[in-house]
Amino acid sequence: MTANDHAPTPCPDPDPVLAAAGRRSAELERRIATDPGRFRVLTGDRPTGRLHLGHYFGTLQNRIRLQDQGVDTFVVIADYQVLTDRDVADRLTEHVEDLVLDHLAAGIDPGRSTVFTHSALPELGQLMLPFLSLVSVAELRRNPTVKDEITHSRQASVSGLMFTYPVHQAADILFCKANLVPVGQDQLPHLEVTRTIARRFDDRYGPVFPRPDALLSRAPLLLGTDGTKMSKSRGNAIALADSADDTARLVKGARTDAERRITYDPAARPEVSSLLLLAALCQGRDPHAVADEIGDGGAAALKRTVTEAVNEHLAPLRARRAAYARDRAHVRDVLRAGNERARAVAETTLDEVRTAMGTMY
Numbered sequence: 001m002t003a004n005d006h007a008p009t010p011c012p013d014p015d016p017v018l019a020a021a022g023r024r025s026a027e028l029e030r031r032i033a034t035d036p037g038r039f040r041v042l043t044g045d046r047p048t049g050r051l052h053l054g055h056y057f058g059t060l061q062n063r064i065r066l067q068d069q070g071v072d073t074f075v076v077i078a079d080y081q082v083l084t085d086r087d088v089a090d091r092l093t094e095h096v097e098d099l100v101l102d103h104l105a106a107g108i109d110p111g112r113s114t115v116f117t118h119s120a121l122p123e124l125g126q127l128m129l130p131f132l133s134l135v136s137v138a139e140l141r142r143n144p145t146v147k148d149e150i151t152h153s154r155q156a157s158v159s160g161l162m163f164t165y166p167v168h169q170a171a172d173i174l175f176c177k178a179n180l181v182p183v184g185q186d187q188l189p190h191l192e193v194t195r196t197i198a199r200r201f202d203d204r205y206g207p208v209f210p211r212p213d214a215l216l217s218r219a220p221l222l223l224g225t226d227g228t229k230m231s232k233s234r235g236n237a238i239a240l241a242d243s244a245d246d247t248a249r250l251v252k253g254a255r256t257d258a259e260r261r262i263t264y265d266p267a268a269r270p271e272v273s274s275l276l277l278l279a280a281l282c283q284g285r286d287p288h289a290v291a292d293e294i295g296d297g298g299a300a301a302l303k304r305t306v307t308e309a310v311n312e313h314l315a316p317l318r319a320r321r322a323a324y325a326r327d328r329a330h331v332r333d334v335l336r337a338g339n340e341r342a343r344a345v346a347e348t349t350l351d352e353v354r355t356a357m358g359t360m361y
């Protein structure tokens with residue numbers, strides 16, 4: 001595999017922001033391949049449920065690969081961010097443990113990567129305060145991902161935490177001076193906020209922070225069974241931990257279209273194309289080739305192909321996950337060690353910030 005096998009397919013994209021991020025990712029892949037030691041990764045997920053195929057192909061696979069290429073990797077389990085769009089963080093402990101299990105099963109090695117929870121790092125809150133002073137309310141209101149998340153929110157009114165979510169995220173990324181953030185497409189606006197905050201902080205107080213880059217995969221926006229972004233909290237996801245039978249049932253219920261001939265055309269046929277991409281990623285193939293093979297077989301044949309591809313690809317991961325799930329003490333040890341390491345890094349950065357701001361008394 002070459003560096004660019006991991007980057008988004010360089011096809012002309014109608015969304016110029018996405019196209020530019022794709023080109024940047026391809027360039028970054030070349031640099032990572034030659035000098036992984038220059039990079040540090042921070043990325044993560046909200047503990048709102050088990051990880052799904054969107055996470056896996058959007059960011060999780062990249063996390064594992066970067067770790068294996070020798071990039072120092074931090075994974076935040078964003079437990080405070082659960083409260084951005086709901087009133088209670090229910091089943092939090094279970095969801096946090098699920099995320100650790102998904103990561104271990106996918107190949108995160110706690111000896112090399114740091115998995116930690118938001119709530120264990122009070123320094124993040126202390127970084128957030130000066131960061132909040134560096135962005136305007138108008139900038140936060142304009143953020144398209146925040147707008148989208150408000151639309152899908154389970155709250156009667158929008159919380160302050162929802163609006164400040166991208167600023168909190170800037171603290172998550174910058175506390176460890178990460179310069180590489182493997183994420184899905186929905187995170188691009190947030191990354192822009194992080195870069196803006198890093199730049200404005202350095203302009204005002206002197207150089208402390210890097211300007212982190214988003215790293216997109218070949219599937220920056222995998223669709224769920226209802227044809228919208230696959231999300232933990234939208235009831236449209238296929239979880240990594242789902243059984244082979246559940247996977248078959250979920251894929252069978254996925255939205256497609258009425259055209260019998262199967263073709264890969266993300267702009268005109270988003271649902272069919274996302275399913276083709278899913279099968280192609282599982283099989284390490286090109287989605288056009290998968291489409292050609294199915295030809296006039298229609299949605300039923302497409303869904304059979306997808307089910308088989310997903311179940312076959314995930315079988316080893318699912319077996320590993322079941323084994324890890326029998327040892328909850330190990331899961332807690334992983335978090336305890338990760339929290340300790342992340343905290344030490346956060347303290348060092350906070351000292352630098354306070355020195356730069358003249359608040360080191």
Ligand code: ATP
Nearest residue numbers: 045046048054058183184220221222230231232233
């Ligand atoms: P929630 O519904 O609770 O917001 P989510 O499924 O959107 O959950 P997040 O925890 O918000 O998941 O996202 C974690 C990471 O996974 C982010 O980098 C995000 O871009 C990526 N990601 C999530 N869903 C997808 C998807 N469908 N396709 C590609 N990447 C995704």
Ligand code: MG
Nearest residue numbers: 046186231232
């Ligand atoms: Mg989300």
